[in-house]
Amino acid sequence: MSTSETQKATNNPKGDTTGDTGDRIGSAREAAVRTLMAVTLKSRPLDVALDDITSSLDSRDRAFVMQLVMLSLRRLGSLRALMGRLVDRGLPRNATWTDAALITGLAQILLMRTADHAAVNETVTLVKNLSGKEKGFAGLVNAVLRRAVRERDALTGVLNAKPQADLPLWLQTSWRRAYGQDGMVAIARSLQDTPPLDISLKPGEDKVVWAEKLEATLMPNGTLRRALTDVTKLPGYDDGVWWVQDMAASLPVALLGDVSGKHVMDMCAAPGGKTMQLAALGARVTAVDRNKNRLTRLHANMKRTGLAADVYTADATAFGPRGSVDHILLDAPCSATGTLRRNPDVTWTKSEADVEKLTSLQKRMLDHAFKLLPVGGTLVYCVCSLERVEGEEQISAFLARHENAARRVITAADIGGMAELITADGDMRCLPSALADQGGMDGFFAARIEKHN
Structure with a gap:
């Protein structure tokens, strides 16, 4: 044509x-x-x-x-x-x-x-x-x-x-049950606003200097936050000094601690934000994802930032890395209801039936990841979902299935001092309404699991 x-x-x-x-x-x-x-x-x-x-x-x-x-x-x-x-x-x-x-x-x-x-x-x-x-x-x-x-x-x-009018009834019901009426309304209200641009710097870069260069605010965990713009025109983009990554999405990698010299498998790795974090921290990364198109973005991001990882197009429920791993990061496929402020189409394209299918897939991925984890190794499970069945309930069921799995409680020091993000069980739960006066964050859940004998 x-x-x-x-x-x-x-x-x-x-x-x-x-x-x-x-x-x-x-x-x-x-x-x-x-x-x-x-x-x-x-x-x-x-x-x-x-x-x-x-x-x-x-x-x-x-x-x-x-x-x-x-x-x-x-x-x-x-x-x-x-x-x-x-x-x-x-x-x-x-x-x-x-x-x-x-x-x-x-x-x-x-x-x-x-x-x-x-x-x-x-x-x-x-x-x-x-x-x-x-x-x-x-x-x-x-x-x-x-x-x-x-x-x-x-x-x-x-x-x-009524901000909740912008949510389908199934989400209103789910969030009311999980976070109460006021919590549900607060989340709905936060989703009405255009989110800011969050940037992750390579380790070793001066955050204060780059905050000034990028006209950004330094957030508690080191994320740089500024107004939305064409990122390709910002200082440091062509040099690969930083990448775009929501503040909440940058927190799970921190839960692994010092990964320098460690072999870490990043399951469901595309589009590559966490892979870049791990590689920049000195880890030897095996990155796995079954989506070729999304992996194209990962390769482009890795090339721009000059970072390296072993990347495989494969089904994470069956993939086995070459050699043993020290730690595993599983950012599992999910309903993505925590990302609605950045992806408002998800509000109207996902359903309760999708959540049910995804929880089954998450269970299989968790069990497979745990088989690959060595004794003493750490598994961080995370989802960008606000649905408890994909987060808190998924982990509770996993721990009940595996006697040699133990939750390693997350502390405020692990996540930039943001104690309000830690649940009573010691997991991390971010809500879009958190830090509302500073621009909020994506909804996220993360749990840290260790394997015992």
Whole structure:
């Protein structure tokens, strides 16, 4: 397909409209609608959908699409509830384009504060250019969005009244049971905000100096935190002095202690943040992951930072390293509900059924990892999930199965003095609402296990 044909396909919703959706900004808004539909209707991963749908757009438009879709997904539940108030009789179930167009239009007016005339006019034009019955909803879209402009303050108040509205019911129930009503609401509120950019420095680099260079704040564990930006333009990126890694995700490696000269297996290693941590600390790393695409990112990260590891594409439930290992880090596949502020698509693409399947896989991985662990060795198990069945309950069941396994209690000194992250059992539990006044963190669970005779 030629460039002109690609652009034409991009500018025609469904490929069967009666005309072009308008100028460059119109194309970007259409791309946002397409991407939102791909995630919510087809459960496509957001990054994959964005790469596919925005391929013909320039960098500024792609950035606009990403911002609009991320915001629409973060606030999807409350935006849908608000739409129910603004559209008296509701939309027909098959009016999928109109529904997505209204969501993105309301997000622009009430949350992004883009130019009102652009948000209204371009969204209406997009619907007008649809084929079939949906083009008849252009007048409705126009009326709803113009009302949103007129009643912005009142509608914004309604939109922000119940942060839990942006969670599916199964997550509300799960988090209420685990963390109480107030805890659930606090987590939901923290997920509404755009997260900061967290950076891990190579050991030996002066954190204070780099904090100044990167215009960043030094966090308790040594992470550098700053506002989001194009990371490739920051000092030190090309030199491989640092890598991007959420503060919570950097904590599990610290639980292994001094790994210099030790052989550490990093199971489920891609995209490589923990592998780089281990290698930078002097460990001999065997990194394993079954996902070739994600391993491509790991190889690129290792090359940029000048770090080395033995990398294998393999199923971690059956993989055996060459020679014995000293320690094992198992960052197990999980529901990723702790990463919703960075990956809001997961909110609407994961379900309780997914959690059930993943807990079975985690159990097999834990048992296999423990078989490979030598007596006296340490296994750190972690998941970026807020579901207790994948964290606390998974470890309790594991310890019950293995008499020669013992929990090694995590201390505040292990994690930068953040004692509030340690559970009553001595594991680590990070919530997105923790350190809220400093930008929060991803949700994470980690436990440290030792093997005895």
